[in-house]
Amino acid sequence: MKRTSFRLRPWQKSDTTSLARYLNNKKIWDNCRDRLPFPYTEDDARTFIDYAVAQQGWNEFCIEIAGEAVGNISFMRGTDVERFNAEVGYWLAEPFWNQAIMGEALQEAMRIYGENSDIKRWFAQVYEGNRASMRVLEKVGFRQVAVLRKACFKNGDFMDLNYFECLKDEWTGK
Numbered sequence: 710m711k712r713t714s715f716r717l718r719p720w721q722k723s724d725t726t727s728l729a730r731y732l733n734n735k736k737i738w739d740n741c742r743d744r745l746p747f748p749y750t751e752d753d754a755r756t757f758i759d760y761a762v763a764q765q766g767w768n769e770f771c772i773e774i775a776g777e778a779v780g781n782i783s784f785m786r787g788t789d790v791e792r793f794n795a796e797v798g799y800w801l802a803e804p805f806w807n808q809a810i811m812g813e814a815l816q817e818a819m820r821i822y823g824e825n826s827d828i829k830r831w832f833a834q835v836y837e838g839n840r841a842s843m844r845v846l847e848k849v850g851f852r853q854v855a856v857l858r859k860a861c862f863k864n865g866d867f868m869d870l871n872y873f874e875c876l877k878d879e880w881t882g883k
């Protein structure tokens with residue numbers, strides 16, 4: 710199978726239309742926090758891009774394929790005693806699923822973010838049933854350390870939360 714090639718880059722204002730088109734997808738929203746708007750409009754896209762470009766350092770990685778913004782990888786640094794942790798979040802536009810893109814893209818984003826930040830640890834929280842996301846994390850080198858039972862409430866149901874971690878010093882995916 711021919712590999713679809715992607716590149717990682719910062720978000721830019723011209724991504725508004727493609728971001729709004731691809732992120733306005735309930736299958737993506739179902740696996741994200743409720744604070745992600747749905748339906749997802751061009752105003753929402755503008756708000757996100759304004760936020761992303763105003764960040765100090767690079768912590769929102771736009772995935773670009775054929776000149777279009779088709780996904781995001783975010784690193785959300787903790788505060789206080791958890792300030793050396795970064796929570797990883799990501800989504801990819803549905804037409805590109807299951808082509809090994811996120812596995813590769815996350816690996817590359819972690820390498821760049823890891824080299825440019827003093828964080829010690831990445832973690833990710835995956836909702837029950839999201840096998841593709843759990844597999845991405847396993848491929849990249851995360852370890853599942855817990856199932857937090859009924860820890861999240863989404864779409865009117867309590868669901869288990871699968872908790873994954875990866876220590877930067879132990880990570881061999883560089």
Ligand SMILES: CC(C)(COP(=O)(O)OP(=O)(O)OC[C@H]1O[C@@H](n2cnc3c(N)ncnc32)[C@H](O)[C@@H]1OP(=O)(O)O)[C@@H](O)C(=O)NCCC(=O)NCCS
Pocket residue numbers: 736737738740741798799800801802805806807808809810811812813834835836839840841842844845848
């Ligand atoms: C999760 C997501 C980013 C994966 O992106 P992707 O580019 O398709 O991921 P990859 O192709 O690198 O890897 C997916 C893996 O999951 C596997 N997979 C996909 N669907 C699966 C399923 N239903 N059951 C088991 N495995 C599954 C694929 O076979 C692949 O594994 P492999 O490489 O060993 O064959 C994408 O599906 C997405 O954006 N989902 C909605 C948002 C989301 O879930 N974000 C993460 C929140 S924690």
